[in-house]
Amino acid sequence: MSSQTIDPVRLIDPRQAFEKPPFKNQSPIEMPGRTSQMNPQPDHGEQSYRGSGKLSGLSALITGGDSGIGRAVAIAYAREGANVAINYLSENDDAQETAQLVRDAGVKAAVIPGDLRDEAFCEQLIEESVDQLGAIDILVNNAAYQDTREEIDDWSTEMFDRIFKTNVYATFWLCRAAMNRLTAGGSIINTASIQGYNPSPYLLPYSATKSALLGMTKGLAKLAIEHGVRVNAVAPGPVWTPLIPGSMPKENIQNFGADTLFERPAQPAELAPLYVWLASPEASYVTAEVFGCTGGKTPL
Numbered sequence: 455m456s457s458q459t460i461d462p463v464r465l466i467d468p469r470q471a472f473e474k475p476p477f478k479n480q481s482p483i484e485m486p487g488r489t490s491q492m493n494p495q496p497d498h499g500e501q502s503y504r505g506s507g508k509l510s511g512l513s514a515l516i517t518g519g520d521s522g523i524g525r526a527v528a529i530a531y532a533r534e535g536a537n538v539a540i541n542y543l544s545e546n547d548d549a550q551e552t553a554q555l556v557r558d559a560g561v562k563a564a565v566i567p568g569d570l571r572d573e574a575f576c577e578q579l580i581e582e583s584v585d586q587l588g589a590i591d592i593l594v595n596n597a598a599y600q601d602t603r604e605e606i607d608d609w610s611t612e613m614f615d616r617i618f619k620t621n622v623y624a625t626f627w628l629c630r631a632a633m634n635r636l637t638a639g640g641s642i643i644n645t646a647s648i649q650g651y652n653p654s655p656y657l658l659p660y661s662a663t664k665s666a667l668l669g670m671t672k673g674l675a676k677l678a679i680e681h682g683v684r685v686n687a688v689a690p691g692p693v694w695t696p697l698i699p700g701s702m703p704k705e706n707i708q709n710f711g712a713d714t715l716f717e718r719p720a721q722p723a724e725l726a727p728l729y730v731w732l733a734s735p736e737a738s739y740v741t742a743e744v745f746g747c748t749g750g751k752t753p754l
Contacts, residue, residue, distance in 0.1 A: 472497065474718040476708045480699050485601075487696030489521045489548050496694050498526040499723035500555065503533055508734040510535030512640075513562075513587040515579070517541045517570060517628070518597030520549035522695030523645060526722035527594055527729045528552050532559035534730055539564040539583040539590075541597065545696075562587055570597055570624035571616065580631040591640040592733045593632045595625040595667075598645065600660035600701050614659045621663035622670070629674060629685075638682030641733050644671050646689040648748045664689075668744060675742035684741040686732045691748030692719040714749030 479493040489496060503526075514531050518524040519540035525548070528538050538556045540563065542549045549565050556563035564586035568575045583590050599620040603609050629642055636642070646667045653661030667687060675685035692698075692711040698719075699707050711719025725747050731737050732745070746752035 469716050469718070472718055472721050475710055475712045477710065478708060480707050482702070482704055482707065483696070483699045485700040486543055486545050487521075487700030488545055489525075489551075489696055492694070492696060492699065494694075496522065497721040497723045499529050499726055502723060503530050503726065505530070505533030505535065505559070508534040508730055508736065509592070512591040512733070513537040513539070513583070513589045514592035514594060514733065515539040515541065515583040515590055515632075516594040516596055517624070519594075520545045520552050522697060523690065523693060523722045523725055524594070524596045525552045525555075526726040527596065529555050529559075530726035530730050531592070531733070532556040532561050532563070534734075535561065536592070536733075537562035537564075537587045539566055539587055541566050541568060541570070541579055543567065543569060543597075570628075571619040573623070573627050576624055576627035577631045580628065580635055584635055589637060590632060590635050591637050593628060593636065593640075593642045594645070594729060594733075595628060595642065596645040597624065598660070598663075598697070600657055600697060602656045602702055602706070603658070604656060606658065609659060617659040618663055621660070622666045625667060625670060629678075633678065633681055633683070636681065636683050639735070639738075640682075641684040641686070641737075642674070642678065643729055643732050644685070644687040646671065646687040646744055648689055648691045648746070648751055650689060651753050652751070671744060672742045679741060684732075684737070686737075686740060686742070687744045688725060688728050688732070689744050689746045689748065689752070690720060690725055691746075691751050693725065694719045694721055711749070714751055716749050718749075720747060720749060
C-alpha cells in the first residue's frame with residue numbers, strides 16, 4: 455500500500471499574503487480594462503490552485519470569465535475537472551489566456567464573446583454553451599459594470615441603464631434561459647457585493663444593482679429548487695481586478711482595500727474556493743444564501 459506525498463500546509467499572516475496599498479504604480483485605465491495593464495498583477499491562482507475532482511465531469515458557464523474573479527473561478531473549476539464556457543465583452547487577449555489555462559487543466563474551454571445587455575444574446579449564450587460543452591450544470595453570473603460619480607446629477611440615464619442591464623437584467627435573462635437547461639443538482643451562483651449592504655455614494659447605481667441581486671438570489675432559489683437547482687451568491691469586498699483602475703479615480707485606486715481588516719484588497723484567487731464549494735455536491739443543502747468575502751467589512 456503506497457502513501458501519497460502531500461506538501462505540508464504553509465501558514466502565513468493573511469495581512470501579509472499579498473501586496474498592500476498604496477499602489478503607486480497603478481494609473482487609471484480605459485474600460486474595459488485588461489489584466490496586462492495592472493500593476494501589481496492580480497493573482498488568479500495560476501500557480502497556487504490545486505484541484506481534487508470536486509467538479510469532475512460537470513460543465514460551467516462563467517460570465518465575465520476573461521479576467522478578475524471570473525478568471526480565478528474558471529481556473530479553479532477547470533482544475534476541479536469541469537468544462538468551462540467563458541463569456542466576455544471585448545477583452546479577447548484576456549479571454550484567450552484564460553481559455554488556455556482552462557485547457558491546460560485537461561478539460562474543454564469554450565470562448566463566447568458578446569454583450570449581456572442584449573436579451574437575445576443572453577438566450578443564445580446559454581444555447582451555445584450547451585452546444586459546445588454538451589450540457590450546463592453551473593451558471594456563474596459574474597460579469598458587472600460600474601462607474602463612479604461624485605454627485606447624483608452626474609449620473610446620466612444612459613449610464614444608469616447600462617449598469618442595470620449588465621448587472622441585473624442580464625442575470626435575470628440568463629437565469630430564465632438556463633432554468634430548463636440546468637441539470638437537477640446543478641447550481642446558479644451570483645456575484646453580489648458588500649456594496650449591496652453598505653453602499654458607497656460614488657457607486658450609487660452599481661450599489662443598487664448589487665442590492666437587487668441579493669433579493670433575486672433569495673427569490674429565485676425558491677423557484678429553482680422546483681427544478682432541483684440551488685441558487686446562492688458570493689458577496690466580495692474590495693478585489694483587485696481591472697474593473698478598479700478602469701472605473702475609479704487615481705486616489706481611490708492607490709488606496710484601494712486599505713480600509714479592510716487586512717489593510718489590502720482581496721486577490722481573485724482568494725474568492726475562487728467559495729465558488730467551487732457552492733457548485734459542488736458538498737454544498738447540497740445550501741441554497742438562498744449569500745457568502746461574504748469582504749475582509750471583515752460585512753455589516754451585522
